[in-house]
Amino acid sequence: MAGHENNRHPSPAEATAVPDSLPPLPPAFEALLHAVIPPPWQAQALASYTTAKDVVFRLNPLRLQDRAAAMQALAALPVQPVPGVSDVFRLPPRARTALTHHSLVADGSLYIQGIASMAAVWALQPQPHEEVLDLAAAPGGKTALMAACMDNRGRIAAVEPVRARFFRLKANLQRLGVRNTQLYLKDGRQVGRLVPQRFDRVLLDAPCSSEAQITRLDPRSWAHWSQRKVRASAQVQAGLLASAADALKPGGVLVYSTCSLSPEENECVLDVLLRHRDDLQPEPAPWPCPLPAVPGLTEWAGQTLHPGLVHARRIIPTEWTDAFFLCRLRKRSPGS
Numbered sequence: 047m048a049g050h051e052n053n054r055h056p057s058p059a060e061a062t063a064v065p066d067s068l069p070p071l072p073p074a075f076e077a078l079l080h081a082v083i084p085p086p087w088q089a090q091a092l093a094s095y096t097t098a099k100d101v102v103f104r105l106n107p108l109r110l111q112d113r114a115a116a117m118q119a120l121a122a123l124p125v126q127p128v129p130g131v132s133d134v135f136r137l138p139p140r141a142r143t144a145l146t147h148h149s150l151v152a153d154g155s156l157y158i159q160g161i162a163s164m165a166a167v168w169a170l171q172p173q174p175h176e177e178v179l180d181l182a183a184a185p186g187g188k189t190a191l192m193a194a195c196m197d198n199r200g201r202i203a204a205v206e207p208v209r210a211r212f213f214r215l216k217a218n219l220q221r222l223g224v225r226n227t228q229l230y231l232k233d234g235r236q237v238g239r240l241v242p243q244r245f246d247r248v249l250l251d252a253p254c255s256s257e258a259q260i261t262r263l264d265p266r267s268w269a270h271w272s273q274r275k276v277r278a279s280a281q282v283q284a285g286l287l288a289s290a291a292d293a294l295k296p297g298g299v300l301v302y303s304t305c306s307l308s309p310e311e312n313e314c315v316l317d318v319l320l321r322h323r324d325d326l327q328p329e330p331a332p333w334p335c336p337l338p339a340v341p342g343l344t345e346w347a348g349q350t351l352h353p354g355l356v357h358a359r360r361i362i363p364t365e366w367t368d369a370f371f372l373c374r375l376r377k378r379s380p381g382s
């Protein structure tokens with residue numbers, strides 16, 4: 047998948063499909079939705095599996111020459127600003143093709159990116175003078191937003207072990223004008239051991255079972271999903287999270303995120319880390335725009351989880367948001 051960006055493009059016929067004529071979600075996935083999405087959100091969340099989503103994009107300050115001219119170039123499209131954050135917009139799914147082929151996309155002035163993906167970077171709050179680690183970086187949407195938040199200053203180390211994805215990451219960052227990032231073709235699980243306590247901030251946007259991609263508009267979207275896949279993802283995530291925690295400086299901030307809803311890939315992975323080391327604590331994340339989200343779970347499958355997980359956020363899938371999970375943690379400084 048393209049990071050957490052929704053890169054599946056349902057046809058107009060699919061986009062207007064009648065829910066009853068669509069294939070049902072896998073029963074285990076539907077049960078998961080009922081278990082993790084509180085009743086007030088369920089109808090809206092279930093409806094989001096039967097229609098194409100709004101498209102969200104941001105203007106990219108690292109490439110944008112003239113903001114007013116860019117807005118003028120977008121004037122023919124039904125663009126609406128997202129409240130609370132500047133230069134982030136949404137538009138209805140029927141305009142996706144026109145936006146995707148727009149010259150502002152080709153020249154990197156505009157980047158199509160799910161709002162939940164942006165929320166992970168807003169939660170991290172990377173600063174211009176800092177050294178930041180992006181431990182699972184391709185295709186680079188979040189790396190590029192981090193670089194924009196840092197005004198292309200400081201340094202980002204971006205790690206990606208899959209060769210084809212590594213080169214896609216490189217090409218994307220070039221197109222988006224990112225200049226403060228060094229790329230490493232490497233397994234992220236080695237990084238904490240190689241450079242312990244090095245980074246001011248670490249983003250672990252972990253490989254996952256990609257439950258955010260599932261839609262009734264396309265049964266292929268769940269072809270690779272299973273509870274086995276969830277368990278296998280959780281194992282890799284645990285190794286990456288331990289590495290991320292090791293690579294973080296005392297006093298530093300770590301954001302763990304996935305585009306899955308399953309607690310086994312989210313709260314449970316964090317719970318194991320928090321039980322084994324007391325130098326990390328979940329804390330509330332900055333949340334600049336109103337997103338449909340609920341607190342992390344502190345109980346799952348009859349088990350009590352770390353109470354600090356209440357600070358995590360599970361973003362609810364809706365007509366404009368993809369399912370997402372994130373948790374911000376801080377590493378204790380010596381003596382604190």
Ligand SMILES: C[S@@+](CC[C@H](N)C(=O)[O-])C[C@H]1O[C@@H](n2cnc3c(N)ncnc32)[C@H](O)[C@@H]1O
Nearest residue numbers: 049182183184185186187188208233234251253
């Ligand atoms: C969810 S995607 C990251 C999306 C990216 N942060 C973005 O916003 O564009 C997860 C990435 O982790 C990579 N990955 C898989 N195993 C990994 C490992 N052991 N170490 C580091 N990255 C890994 C995958 O190839 C994939 O590119």
